[in-house]
Amino acid sequence: MVTYENLHDTLSFYNIDCRQSYYISSGNPIFDFPKAPFRMDYYALCICTAGEINIEIDSKKYKVDAHSFLIAAPSTIVRFLKTSKDFMMKLLFFDKNFLIKNISNPFIIEKMNLFSEGSYSIVKTAAKNSLQIQNLLDYLKKKSRKKGKFTEEIIRTIIFNLLLEAAEIIEKESSTRPEKEEGKKDLFLKFSQLIRENIRQHRTVQFYADQLCVSNKYLIEIIKKACGKTPHEVIDETLLKEAYVMLGNPDFIISEIAFELQFNSASAFGRFFKKQTSISPSEYRTKENIQS
Missing domain, CATH: 2.60.120.280 (Regulatory protein AraC)
Structure with a gap:
């Protein structure tokens, strides 16, 4: 595959x-x-x-x-x-x-x-x-x-x-959705772009708050208002997307994927993936018939 x-x-x-x-x-x-x-x-x-x-x-x-x-x-x-x-x-x-x-x-x-x-x-x-x-x-x-x-x-x-x-x-x-304040919307857009560019290297809220020159608390407040999720949830969703792509490539073994995504071990990556999807990375590969 x-x-x-x-x-x-x-x-x-x-x-x-x-x-x-x-x-x-x-x-x-x-x-x-x-x-x-x-x-x-x-x-x-x-x-x-x-x-x-x-x-x-x-x-x-x-x-x-x-x-x-x-x-x-x-x-x-x-x-x-x-x-x-x-x-x-x-x-x-x-x-x-x-x-x-x-x-x-x-x-x-x-x-x-x-x-x-x-x-x-x-x-x-x-x-x-x-x-x-x-x-x-x-x-x-x-x-x-x-x-x-x-x-x-x-x-x-x-x-x-x-x-x-x-x-x-x-x-x-979507005309029923309330308009966001312009400055806060810009912050959300910049946060979203930063995550896409840095997700494999950085996944702490603090990193993104520092890049945007705002406090953790303020970033959490703005992102929550903009999309109904916390910055941490948005980071996890983006990280999961990267995991799906890499798991779809049979050339990568699971420990290599864990390393590429900055997890301390394959088991730590497995716990993250199972928490998000209810199945382990290997179970996902079996389900999708992806053989390494």
Whole structure:
């Protein structure tokens, strides 16, 4: 069983050599999918245009059908489970640094509130909204084929338009949620980004509080208000995602995974994993038929 740890590896499964900062699919039927979970290393927007797919995202299972879309940030872990014969989707992958070039606010994507589930959102929308997103993806594909002086800027503009359309749809779905104060929201966004970048090396709340120049108490208060979880719970969830990816790779033995994730021993890692999932790492591998 192979683990696709990033988008480049995943696209290579389809013989796609993606060396650009973005990739737009053709929308043609897909008959084969990677069986192993993989970690997204790009931002992604995928919309189902026909049929349905069963998918697992960050260990939660979903059924996605026509006029539903997924938008996800890097670090999201995806696993394809089952698709109908008529399943089709259009998708866009892009690198954040490409999109925000010449933009002063590095958190402009996060400020759109696109990720209701932490690092992703799955939304069922009306056919007219779905068609609007599909038309923009088609336009983006058309423009990406032409190489001109302003091609990159045009592509950035279309991607921003896509994200804003998605954000508007998501906002309507979650209009009952109270608005957060701007400064506190920025702190939550920075905390989330720091965790994604440092989870394998640092998992204490104190480290992140120090990086953000706030007290532990204040960080706990803000994160709790922003997402209903403590910083420690958010850290544990992110660490568990890393564990799932590494356990999906049969080349890693459990003691190596424990070492990579900064646990003192394999048994300490086992206790953490079982507390989060109710099964041991080896039981998880047996259940998923992952043989090292």
